[in-house]
Amino acid sequence: ETGVTQSPTHLIKTRGQQVTLRCSSQSGHNTVSWYQQALGQGPQFIFQYYREEENGRGNFPPRFSGLQFPNYSSELNVNALELDDSALYLCASSSNRGRNTEAFFGQGTRLTVV
Amino acid sequence: TQLLEQSPQFLSIQEGENLTVYCNSSSVFSSLQWYRQEPGEGPVLLVTVVTGGEVKKLKRLTFQFGDARKDSSLHITAAQPGDTGLYLCAGVRSNDYKLSFGAGTTVTVRA
Numbered sequence: 624e625t626g627v628t629q630s631p632t633h634l635i636k637t638r639g640q641q642v643t644l645r646c647s648s649q650s651g652h653n654t655v656s657w658y659q660q661a662l663g664q665g666p667q668f669i670f671q672y673y674r675e676e677e678n679g680r681g682n683f684p685p686r687f688s689g690l691q692f693p694n695y696s697s698e699l700n701v702n703a704l705e706l707d708d709s710a711l712y713l714c715a716s717s718s719n720r721g722r723n724t725e726a727f728f729g730q731g732t733r734l735t736v737v
Numbered sequence: 738t739q740l741l742e743q744s745p746q747f748l749s750i751q752e753g754e755n756l757t758v759y760c761n762s763s764s765v766f767s768s769l770q771w772y773r774q775e776p777g778e779g780p781v782l783l784v785t786v787v788t789g790g791e792v793k794k795l796k797r798l799t800f801q802f803g804d805a806r807k808d809s810s811l812h813i814t815a816a817q818p819g820d821t822g823l824y825l826c827a828g829v830r831s832n833d834y835k836l837s838f839g840a841g842t843t844v845t846v847r848a
Contacts, residue, residue, distance in 0.1 A: 726770070729779050731777070
């Protein structure tokens with residue numbers, strides 16, 4: 624049990640719709656990173672939030688956006704969903720922007736776009 | 738192109754056998770982590786290595802970080818069916834902030 628919780632666990636959306644995924648970070652952690660994991664692949668970095676600001680971004684289009692709240696929980700928003708957005712979305716909680724610290728993952732949200 | 742290359746991609750062995758998973762890169766990492774992931778679940782952290790040449794043991798699992806901090810290995814002794822899962826290596830490069838993952842090694846231990 625890592626203390627990192629994600630909601631919902633499963634979600635089915637139609638192409639073109641918008642989705643919001645949520646993550647509660649572990650107590651004492653101020654950094655949340657989001658990853659996309661396609662079937663059979665390793666997680667790919669989407670972006671990181673540190674103290675409510677985006678601290679870095681991977682190779683994902685602007686329709687992937689996020690927020691971090693004062694309690695360090697976070698949201699991932701995806702607009703104009705495409706079939707290829709179907710994946711397991713993972714959030715990872717850490718401290719100090721992930722530098723020299725360990726990252727702990729939630730159980731993920733399985734998004735299916737039809 | 739993956740920053741971290743894992744090999745083999747798939748591994749199927751009999752209970753009681755040993756196995757080794759490799760994680761290689763041309764980049765230097767300030768730390769490297771190994772995770773195990775079950776289907777439909779998030780990765781669970783097994784170990785973090787930070788010093789070149791470091792060896793860590795976790796029961797039947799032995800983790801090694803290369804001297805140059807560019808590669809790592811995971812060795813499982815006397816594998817059991819409960820060791821079945823996707824093993825992922827992930828590293829943070831110096832002056833970087835994000836974890837970069839390998840593609841993973843799917844390990845199946847047959848009873």
